Amino acid sequence: MSMWAWFHRLASPKHFYRIAGRWIPWLTAVCVVLFVVGLYTGLYASPPDYQQGDTIRIMYVHVPAAWLSLFVYVVMAGASAVYLIWRIKLADLVALSSAPIGASFTFLALATGSLWGKPIWFTWWVWDGRLTSELILLFLYLGYMGLRAAIDDRRSAARAGAVLALVGVVNVPIIHYSVEWWATLHQGSTVFRAEGPAIHPSQLLPLLVMGLAFTVFYLTIVLIRARAELLLQERRSAWVREVIDSP
Amino acid sequence: MLRGFVAILRRDLLLAFRHRSELVNPMMFFVIVLTLFPLALGPDASTLRGIAAGVLWVAALLAALLSLEGMFRSDFEDGALEQMALSSQPLALLVVAKVLAHWLVTGVPLIVLAPVLAVLLDLPAAALPVLMLTLLLGTPVLSLVGAIGMALTVGLRRGGLLLSLLVLPLYVPILIFAASAVADAALGLQVGAQLNMMGALLALALSLGPIATAAALRISLGA
Numbered sequence: 001m002s003m004w005a006w007f008h009r010l011a012s013p014k015h016f017y018r019i020a021g022r023w024i025p026w027l028t029a030v031c032v033v034l035f036v037v038g039l040y041t042g043l044y045a046s047p048p049d050y051q052q053g054d055t056i057r058i059m060y061v062h063v064p065a066a067w068l069s070l071f072v073y074v075v076m077a078g079a080s081a082v083y084l085i086w087r088i089k090l091a092d093l094v095a096l097s098s099a100p101i102g103a104s105f106t107f108l109a110l111a112t113g114s115l116w117g118k119p120i121w122f123t124w125w126v127w128d129g130r131l132t133s134e135l136i137l138l139f140l141y142l143g144y145m146g147l148r149a150a151i152d153d154r155r156s157a158a159r160a161g162a163v164l165a166l167v168g169v170v171n172v173p174i175i176h177y178s179v180e181w182w183a184t185l186h187q188g189s190t191v192f193r194a195e196g197p198a199i200h201p202s203q204l205l206p207l208l209v210m211g212l213a214f215t216v217f218y219l220t221i222v223l224i225r226a227r228a229e230l231l232l233q234e235r236r237s238a239w240v241r242e243v244i245d246s247p
Numbered sequence: 248m249l250r251g252f253v254a255i256l257r258r259d260l261l262l263a264f265r266h267r268s269e270l271v272n273p274m275m276f277f278v279i280v281l282t283l284f285p286l287a288l289g290p291d292a293s294t295l296r297g298i299a300a301g302v303l304w305v306a307a308l309l310a311a312l313l314s315l316e317g318m319f320r321s322d323f324e325d326g327a328l329e330q331m332a333l334s335s336q337p338l339a340l341l342v343v344a345k346v347l348a349h350w351l352v353t354g355v356p357l358i359v360l361a362p363v364l365a366v367l368l369d370l371p372a373a374a375l376p377v378l379m380l381t382l383l384l385g386t387p388v389l390s391l392v393g394a395i396g397m398a399l400t401v402g403l404r405r406g407g408l409l410l411s412l413l414v415l416p417l418y419v420p421i422l423i424f425a426a427s428a429v430a431d432a433a434l435g436l437q438v439g440a441q442l443n444m445m446g447a448l449l450a451l452a453l454s455l456g457p458i459a460t461a462a463a464l465r466i467s468l469g470a
Contacts (some may be wrong), residue, residue, distance in 0.1 A: 003384075073423050084462075086338070087288045136419055139412065139416040140416050142412060143412045143413040143416065146412055146413075147399060147400070147409060147413060148410050150400070150403050150405075150406070150409055151402070153402065153469070156466055156467070156469060157400075157465045160399050160463065160466045160467070163395075163399065163459055163462050163466065164399060164413065166459070167395055167417070167459050168417075168457065170451075171416075171417050171420075172449075174420050174448070175416070175417075175419050175420055178419065178420035178423045178424065178444070179419065179420075179423065179425075182423045182427065
């Protein structure tokens with residue numbers, strides 16, 4: 001079977017439902033293993049920081065959550081573009097299912113950052129560039145979800161959401177850099193740098209494992225949500241009856 | 248192509264001038280919001296001077312937000328928007344005409360009014376030209392970006408609150424650059440960088456905004 005044909009089959013709702021159902025247990029298993037390894041090395045096996053002490057361990061949740069908050073938005077916008085161009089319904093399902101997950105990651109990044117800020121910066125919140133741009137990202141997610149919830153017609157909601165996600169993704173870098181330029185207290189990037197990571201391997205390793213764990217977690221949840229959404233949307237079609245009636 | 252553009256522009260301007268009260272409302276709102284700040288924060292001139300740049304811009308931004316409703320709402324309700332979408336003219340170009348008309352009746356009065364209000368807030372005179380320049384560069388962006396949000400929500404019965412949720416985050420960069428330019432000008436600093444960024448944002452909004460607005464309008468019309 002050629003790659004294109006495989007892709008086409010995947011894009012048909014029924015096959016997607018079946019294939020995703022087959023993938024979910026495997027992804028869950030990988031996700032659990034990654035989380036166990038990542039949390040063990042991060043929270044237990046890695047050394048405390050010489051300045052921040054054990055507070056550094058918040059980073060193993062905070063940084064992957066912040067990575068994923070942006071990553072999920074980009075996935076959402078990519079899926080929206082695919083939906084607008086090729087009218088592949090599946091792409092819209094991915095965008096729709098991603099939004100609450102991305103909003104949750106954004107909220108998690110803000111909450112853990114706030115918990116970390118109290119002992120290190122002696123305040124729960126500062127109007128710092130990165131914090132603020134993360135907060136605005138949360139508003140963008142909420143706006144997307146609000147718009148989709150407000151439009152009754154499913155197809156219009158999908159298309160309007162797709163346009164908004166694309167407008168948003170053009171604005172995300174502009175907002176990010178304008179806000180960062182406005183005021184910054186947050187440390188710069190320590191992992192993605194031209195000179196190589198400025199972080200000790202004993203901390204980098206658990207961080208990367210956690211990053212991977214979060215990514216696989218996202219994939220798992222997005223498939224579960226997309227499957228559920230698919231059943232809801234296609235509830236009148238014959239194949240859904242088949243699925244539900246079969247034990 | 249140009250004829251359609253001019254026709255829409257003339258029509259929208261004519262409609263605006265036939266409804267004078269709607270024309271005055273954004274200005275009144277701008278003035279009243281600015282009056283609230285000295286009342287809330289105290290009349291101390293040095294406090295007001297410190298916040299003048301930010302307050303002026305936040306008020307301008309809210310006035311622009313509130314006036315968005317008038318851009319597509321009535322045309323959507325009486326079916327004129329549908330005719331525009333069906334016409335042989337490119338919808339994005341007609342959108343530019345509508346946004347331009349909207350900016351001329353809501354944005355330009357704010358620019359004219361701003362120096363007077365700036366005096367009330369004790370903004371140094373040296374910052375006045377920069378304030379007007381930022382409004383000149385910034386308010387068209389507010390109209391262009393707001394048009395996208397308005398086009399997405401025009402079909403909804405209670406779209407107002409949602410509109411602010413959609414549009415305000417997108418206004419953040421323009422607010423940052425504009426307020427910082429005015430504040431820096433008040434301190435006698437160079438503001439070229441901020442003005443350049445605002446010009447870039449205007450170019451971006453003018454080139455991509457109408458396309459997104461046209462796409463959103465077609466969705467709202469169910470086409």
